[in-house]
Amino acid sequence: MISPENIHRILIAVEDSPYSDQAVNYGVLLAKNLGSKITLVHVDEIPISSPYSADPLLNESPAMIPELMHIQEEASKLLFKKIKEQHGDVVEISSITKIGRAQDEILAVAEDCQADMIILGTHGRTGFDHFISGSVSESVARKAKCPVLIIPNQDKK
Template identity: 70%
Template sequence: MKSQDNIERILIAVEDSPYSDQAIRYGVMLAKKMGSQIAMVHADEIPVSTPYIADPMLSETPLMIPEMIEIQEEASKNLFKRIVEQYGEGIMITKFIRVGRAQDEILAVADEYNADLIILGTHGRTGLDHFISGSVSASVAKRARCPVLIIPKKEA
């Protein structure tokens, strides 16, 4: 576990969701108050193990996985552009775009970045939905080498 004397480096896990936006707002506010550096990580998971993505029942044109990865990369860049425009005034944000399981990539970037704190949002899934999709936030919290702050789902 890292020293609790000072939080110099905050890693915020981001995705394109309201849950992530809550985590970003909190992380940026905390970083500004503490004078911390901020990094953000977005992980794109490859959705299937076959080289094609299409639904033959809908007569869709197959999409090759390399094309899908390019589309996901572009979406990640657009996500970071929106985040910087919306939250980045007066702060520098280091950005990491990774391909792989979200929890594995968040933890790998936390180690690479030497994060003192990881912040991420949670969808608040329970029951069968939680069992099927798992919980990225719970997995990160169990395996992280630094403290993890999980921002809960809040109804508007």
């Protein structure tokens, strides 16, 4: 069992949303208190249906439009810059951008950077929305080799 003093590397999955902001704020506070380093990961999902998709039955990989990749890369850089400007003086922060299925890429980065903990936010979808879109946080929590902290949606409507 992992104890708090053994949490040296925290991976925080980020996107440009209030849910992600809550996870980052919590992760930074935790890292500051534990003296941990943070790695941010932003995953750009591959569009499922496009003229540039390949046939998964033939084991073909989808091709990405170069312009789309560039736009996604720039958006990731801006997101990381914003987070580092807000929290970079509090804790050490590095960042990684990946393209693929969010849950798969988050788990791969966690393994690569030897994360002691993964933190991510959740949209709090239930019912049909959850059935259709699935839950990245749920999938990561089930498959991760380290503790996963899911920060719930605090948006009260």
